[in-house]
Amino acid sequence: MASVPAPFPRPRPIDAYRAAYEHQVLLYLRNWRGSVFGNFAQPVLFLLAMGVGLGSYVDRGGTNATDGVPYLQFLAPALLVSTVMQGAAAEGTFPVLSGFHWVKRYHAMYATPLTARAIAFGQLAWTITHTLLVAVIFALMICLFGAAATPGIVWSVPIGVLTGIAFSAPISAFMTTQRDTNAWNNIWRFGITPLFLFSGTFFPIDRLPELIRPLAWVLPLWHGVDLARALALGTAGQAPLLHAAHLVILLAMAGVGVWAMFVRFRRRLDG
Amino acid sequence: MPGTTAPPxxxxxxxxxxxxxxxSFTAVDAIDFEVAPGESFGFLGPNGAGKTSTMRMIGCVSPLSAGEIRILGLDPARDGPAIRSRLGVVPQEDTLDTDLSVRDNLVIYGRYFGLSRAESARRADDLLEFAQLSERAKDKVDPLSGGMKRRLTIARALINEPSIMLLDEPTTGLDPQARHLLWERLYRLKQRGVTLVLTTHYMDEAEQLCDRLVVMDKARIVAEGSPLELIERYSSREVTELRFPVGVQETLGDRLDGIGDRIDRLPDRVLVYSDDGEAVSAAVRARGLLPQTVLVRRSSLEDVFLRLTGRALVD
Structure with missing residues (x-):
């Protein structure tokens, strides 16, 4: 196709993708002190309260409800995935609202050679980076607490990140349609918090009433929790099909979410 | 200027x-215009006239509903990023990153244009100087005054040494002193040969900055020319503003008829257009009318707008 030749250097797409990511990294480097303490404190508090405190109570019950492993080891990988998911969900919310509405960072970026795709990429790549950082810190804390049943705990990190994206990306896509946090508050109250409590993190989902058990199947947290736990306890081989299905569902959710996020960013910016 | 693609x-x-x-709402209705290299071109009009929508289309961030536009010889639909790499955009609302320092805002913006970190940092320091913000380089953006934020936004828009600056209401909401400082900085850019395209609803701003402008009203262009041409064509050399005591203006009837070239009756005053404002005030007095105040002034773009649309520009 004949295009009018421009005697100025054309912007390179790779520069756009890198710069969009770099902006997010810069924001973190300038403001990391506020969040990093929480990244360490949260796993410590949860492992102490739920794992050590509640765990000693559960283990004394002697009902073997947790497949013969100490409750702390049963809980740890699941808690990592659930916590990382919550962080990623928040990462898909406030930075996106801020980018479009509060700070209008994305609009500033879009006035430059950056494409909507590069801007969405920068946000997503940063969410993955930060989620990875949170997951690694959590895994280190688990090891320090002696809460790792097997070296398979390292799988909790990528499973946690994947679960996080499966939440964060579709939430980002949704947030492009919002002008405030009202809808988001409801999602958190009636979606994220119940998920955190009832997706098999603290007790197996077969303890849930039969009626609401299918919900755990539909929403991706349980798939991440169950997969990470099986890999950490070394029991994945007992039900390979189920665990393969977990992975496929998580990948599909993340894939659709990322696609929706990219489409929505472009629609929103091309106003 | 580097980057101008076509012959001058x-x-x-x-x-x-x-x-x-x-x-079903038409924000911009089939308008035609051209902007020459080095020119300062303005869109003058009230809020809602379609100025910002036009600017967003020039800025390649808003697809056209119909018609065509070429910027630097390129089509935004196909070459948006390439065109945007040569634009400097000052949006109506600040889009500065309030989570970063003043200097970081400039450096990261340079990175969007593919500048190396060192080059971006060098330009950032020069531009802080130009925007008279060097002392605030390390501060966060939020505590800056409105005028400083505007200057920082303009500095940011210059980081890629743009061929065209797009300024959407650059001084709206600023106090007079901040406006004059900003005008002075923009005038310097103009002298350096940067092409300025700006929107405003202030006629004094249009007269200060624009070589040529179009008057927009209700999504259309209603007039085009230099500020002086427009005044000559649609107004007169001078305007005499007559303010009468409360209630008197309504009782004047035809007693002002025949004075000056044309008369506009506003709710609070009467405007008489003529080549000699003093002669008008003398003629008014000769008819035994006693206005409370008489102001003779040079005709302005506000009068042009009033003539063209029958409405005042800023309510």
Missing amino acids: TAPLITARGLTKRFG
């Missing part, structure tokens, strides 16, 4: 039948 006589921006619709 060819326009940098050409729009034909440029149209923007949002659903």
